[in-house]
Amino acid sequence: MTRLDLEQGAAMSVPLARQLELLTERVIAPSKRRVRLRDLLRDTAVIRVLAARDFKVKYKQSLLGPIWLVFQPLALLGAFFVAFRNLANVASGGVPYAVFALVGLSVWSFFLAAMTIGSASVITNSNFVRFTPCPRPAFPIAAIIASLPSFAVTAAGAIVAAAVSDRLSIHVLLLPVGLFWLLLLTAGIVGITSSLAVRFRDVISAMPFLLQVGVFLAPVGYTLAGLGGTMRTLVEANPLTGLIEAWRWMMISGYQASVGPVIVSILETIVLVVVGWLIFSGIETTMADEI
Amino acid sequence: MRGHGDGMLGLAIHAEGLSKHYRLGELHSLSGTMTRILRPRAAAAAAGLEALVEVDLTVRRGEALGVAGTNGSGKSTLLKILAGTTLPTSGTMRVRGRVLPLLAVGQNFHPELTGRENVTLFASSLGIPRDAIFAGMDEVTEFAELERHMDTPVKRFSDGMSSRLSAAIAMQFPADIYVFDEVLAVVDREFQVRCIEAIKRLNRRGSTIIFVSHNSQQVAEVCKRVVWLDSGRVRDDGAPGDVLDAYAHAHGRADEQ
Numbered sequence: 001m002t003r004l005d006l007e008q009g010a011a012m013s014v015p016l017a018r019q020l021e022l023l024t025e026r027v028i029a030p031s032k033r034r035v036r037l038r039d040l041l042r043d044t045a046v047i048r049v050l051a052a053r054d055f056k057v058k059y060k061q062s063l064l065g066p067i068w069l070v071f072q073p074l075a076l077l078g079a080f081f082v083a084f085r086n087l088a089n090v091a092s093g094g095v096p097y098a099v100f101a102l103v104g105l106s107v108w109s110f111f112l113a114a115m116t117i118g119s120a121s122v123i124t125n126s127n128f129v130r131f132t133p134c135p136r137p138a139f140p141i142a143a144i145i146a147s148l149p150s151f152a153v154t155a156a157g158a159i160v161a162a163a164v165s166d167r168l169s170i171h172v173l174l175l176p177v178g179l180f181w182l183l184l185l186t187a188g189i190v191g192i193t194s195s196l197a198v199r200f201r202d203v204i205s206a207m208p209f210l211l212q213v214g215v216f217l218a219p220v221g222y223t224l225a226g227l228g229g230t231m232r233t234l235v236e237a238n239p240l241t242g243l244i245e246a247w248r249w250m251m252i253s254g255y256q257a258s259v260g261p262v263i264v265s266i267l268e269t270i271v272l273v274v275v276g277w278l279i280f281s282g283i284e285t286t287m288a289d290e291i
Numbered sequence: 292m293r294g295h296g297d298g299m300l301g302l303a304i305h306a307e308g309l310s311k312h313y314r315l316g317e318l319h320s321l322s323g324t325m326t327r328i329l330r331p332r333a334a335a336a337a338a339g340l341e342a343l344v345e346v347d348l349t350v351r352r353g354e355a356l357g358v359a360g361t362n363g364s365g366k367s368t369l370l371k372i373l374a375g376t377t378l379p380t381s382g383t384m385r386v387r388g389r390v391l392p393l394l395a396v397g398q399n400f401h402p403e404l405t406g407r408e409n410v411t412l413f414a415s416s417l418g419i420p421r422d423a424i425f426a427g428m429d430e431v432t433e434f435a436e437l438e439r440h441m442d443t444p445v446k447r448f449s450d451g452m453s454s455r456l457s458a459a460i461a462m463q464f465p466a467d468i469y470v471f472d473e474v475l476a477v478v479d480r481e482f483q484v485r486c487i488e489a490i491k492r493l494n495r496r497g498s499t500i501i502f503v504s505h506n507s508q509q510v511a512e513v514c515k516r517v518v519w520l521d522s523g524r525v526r527d528d529g530a531p532g533d534v535l536d537a538y539a540h541a542h543g544r545a546d547e548q
Contacts, residue, residue, distance in 0.1 A: 023387045023388040023389075023467060024387070024388070024389075025385055025386070026375075027383055027384075027385050028372060028375065028378065028383065028385075028386060029379065029382070029383040029384075030378055030380060031378055045421050046415040046416060049411055049412055049415040049416075049421075050416075053412055057401060057403045057404065060404075060444070061403065127398045127399050128399055128416050129376070130394075131374075131394040131395045131398055132374075132392070132399060132413075132417055133374055133375040133376060133390070133392065133416075133417065133418060134415075134418075286378075288371065288376040288377040289313065289377055
């Protein structure tokens with residue numbers, strides 16, 4: 001069977017491709033799973049365009065526009081100061097509370113935004129799912145990428161705050177690794193929620209509640225040291241806990257991260273990425289019929 | 292199996308035993324699930340719809356094929372399988388070359404984005420490379436006659452303007468197989484004529500055309516062959532005059548405008 005290179009065929013003008021018989025043959029047949037990981041690397045163009053759209057539409061017909069990128073985390077930080085520092089008098093392990101909280105907030109607010117847009121991403125793109133051959137993994141991936149600018153602002157704020165209070169760690173050089181880990185974990189969970197939401201809209205209804213509970217089950221505004229018993233077990237089982245601990249260790253010099261949750265989180269990330277891919281690619285074949 | 296090797300070279304599309312089964316009713320609701328558990332017989336009776344039944348279809352490269360049929364005859368399902376949005380329940384379809392499907396007009400635009408931004412978005416979702424989109428932007432704009440509106444959010448467009456823009460996108464980028472499903476329904480007569488000219492031009496340049504319209508005149512003008520689908524089966528296949536006449540006769544000319 002003649003199977004020739006798709007990219008070449010596509011790049012050439014139609015008549016030339018025809019002369020040279022460079023047309024790819026595609027076989028459409030019943031399948032339990034058709035998207036492949038290597039296809040994702042080929043589809044970066046559409047992911048870029050979708051991500052740009054997801055980012056742009058947030059600030060269309062908005063007076064302040066991207067100023068919200070700075071204002072939102074600042075407002076949250078203020079709320080954390082009042083709630084955790086002044087009311088509950090939470091300890092931050094000898095680190096200035098603003099630095100401590102900003103690192104947690106940057107990871108958390110990225111996760112919150114990516115989960116909210118990402119979980120609904122396939123449903124909100126239902127017209128693309130039903131009428132275009134656009135690769136479906138592009139929707140959640142684009143939603144996650146579109147949440148990165150706000151993350152960059154808070155993470156930069158955390159680095160500046162750490163530097164100003166003379167607590168910036170040399171481990172900050174490992175930031176790309178930390179970012180990769182954060183993206184993987186988010187992608188794994190969003191892969192599960194965005195595809196399940198196609199079948200069960202309950203996922204979307206449950207999301208705000210789960211995320212509201214989630215912020216208390218992760219050491220975003222408090223330290224693990226102050227916890228005990230069941231609560232501590234719950235928080236340590238949260239995949240975000242180890243990730244936040246690792247981020248604090250990367251950014252704040254002298255920060256004593258607990259190793260246990262970090263290992264738990266790494267293992268959970270691997271499981272969630274694999275499971276997320278299997279669930280998403282499994283549901284993907286019938287998305288146009290079920291959405 | 293037929294259709295392998297050199298036999299496929301002159302072909303654009305080769306479908307064998309293509310079937311598509313849809314489940315009816317609410318798929319994943321509590322009440323739907325309860326019905327299936329408590330009243331399995333009633334659920335089974337209402338269980339499915341055969342949108343396509345063992346369809347065999349061969350389209351040669353450069354052909355212009357019309358698909359006729361009433362609502363629910365399986366036309367759109369066939370086109371969706373060809374476009375790659377849904378998979379068949381059984382059978383295979385071999386497709387050679389790059390498919391550019393326009394299955395719905397004006398549906399894929401984001402209301403908050405401008406006309407230009409939406410062209411990039413929709414064309415990318417159809418798999419058109421970035422540089423080709425930028426290179427073709429002016430032609431799309433000109434064809435849709437929306438030069439003054441391309442930087443306006445699409446939410447301020449009329450239905451006709453959105454339809455013109457999606458039709459222009461589907462017709463101004465290169466592909467081997469173009470799929471048009473009822474794309475000229477909302478636009479005015481003058482633009483319909485220009486679209487038909489554009490589609491015929493694409494066909495003359497060697498691209499394969501699959502064209503669905505309830506307007507038999509348009510089908511006859513664009514296509515040199517028509518397949519008539521009836522309840523998911525191929526009922527007739529031949530020259531537009533013959534097939535469309537038989538179709539109009541069977542349906543009391545009700546579909547002809």
